[in-house]
Amino acid sequence: MKKILILTSIVLLLAACIPSQAQVTFVPVTYTPDVNVIVAQTFAALTAEAALTQPANGFTQIPTLTSTPEGPTTATVTATPVPGFISGALSYPSSFIPPLRVVAFQVNGFNYQWVDTMQNQSTYQIAGLAPGLYHVVAYIMDGTYAGGYTQMVPCGLQASCTDHSLIDVEVKSGQDTPNINPGDWYAPAGTFPPMP
Numbered sequence: 463m464k465k466i467l468i469l470t471s472i473v474l475l476l477a478a479c480i481p482s483q484a485q486v487t488f489v490p491v492t493y494t495p496d497v498n499v500i501v502a503q504t505f506a507a508l509t510a511e512a513a514l515t516q517p518a519n520g521f522t523q524i525p526t527l528t529s530t531p532e533g534p535t536t537a538t539v540t541a542t543p544v545p546g547f548i549s550g551a552l553s554y555p556s557s558f559i560p561p562l563r564v565v566a567f568q569v570n571g572f573n574y575q576w577v578d579t580m581q582n583q584s585t586y587q588i589a590g591l592a593p594g595l596y597h598v599v600a601y602i603m604d605g606t607y608a609g610g611y612t613q614m615v616p617c618g619l620q621a622s623c624t625d626h627s628l629i630d631v632e633v634k635s636g637q638d639t640p641n642i643n644p645g646d647w648y649a650p651a652g653t654f655p656p657m658p
Contacts, residue, residue, distance in 0.1 A: 546633040548598060549587040550642040554609070558582055562600045564644060567655060569595035569630055574658055578603075593635045597628040597655075600644040605657035609647035619645060626653050 548566050552559055564586045565576040577588050588598075598611040610628050617623035626649035631642050 543593045544636040545590045546593055546635055547587055547589050547638040548591060548596060548631060548633060548642050549585065549638055549640050550598070550611070550644070552579065552584055552586055552600060553643065553645045553647075554602075555647050559584065560602050562586075563603060563605075563657060564588060564598065564600045565658060566591055566596040566598050566631070566633075568592075569597060576658065587638070591633045593633055595630045595632055598631055598642050598644050599628070599654045601657040607647070608649075608654045608657065609644050610649060610654050611642050611644045612646040612649065614646040614648065615643055619648070626650070628654070 552562060552564070554560060554562075559579075559582050561581050562579045562583075563576050564579065565574055566588045567574045571594070573592070575588055575591060577586055579586055586600075599608050600610070601608045610626070611631065613625035613627050613629060614623045615629070617625070626646055631639055633639050
């Protein structure tokens with residue numbers, strides 16, 4: 463009986479809240495796309511895609527898309543340099559060449575990249591280097607002995623050559639810098655950075 467009284471009370475309260483002449487009007491919501499915005503966004507996307515697939519002057523184009531509430535999406539293209547390479551011949555003051563880690567250290571920076579070689583491998587190439595200046599050093603795998611590309615190498619590694627300073631090697635976008643031979647195994651201990 464209590465339940466019936468509570469339900470009746472709720473119905474009466476609801477009936478009192480609704481005006482007798484109430485009208486409910488439904489307003490349809492429609493969305494009309496702005497053709498100009500769609501065309502501008504499509505054009506920006508196609509331009510960005512084309513920029514990514516057609517590098518110019520050794521640079522890869524990376525678009526940045528921006529959008530504002532008032533207008534269409536626009537593309538800003540930023541050039542990113544294509545990496546370069548360093549390559550050269552390997553040597554070691556012995557009858558064989560041990561496995562080596564050849565490292566390119568960025569001059570005045572903290573970046574470096576290396577390649578590990580096998581026993582008696584006589585050449586190397588380090589790929590994926592950002593354009594800039596590098597020093598090249600080869601290490602035996604335990605890191606206790608190193609040979610660098612120093613002023614002594616172009617001097618002919620003669621006993622009369624005493625300059626063991628590392629040579630700045632320039633890497634250009636998308637190009638190989640060849641003949642960088644880390645053959646100065648005669649530098650005093652501590653001349654080269656430690657092996658990474």
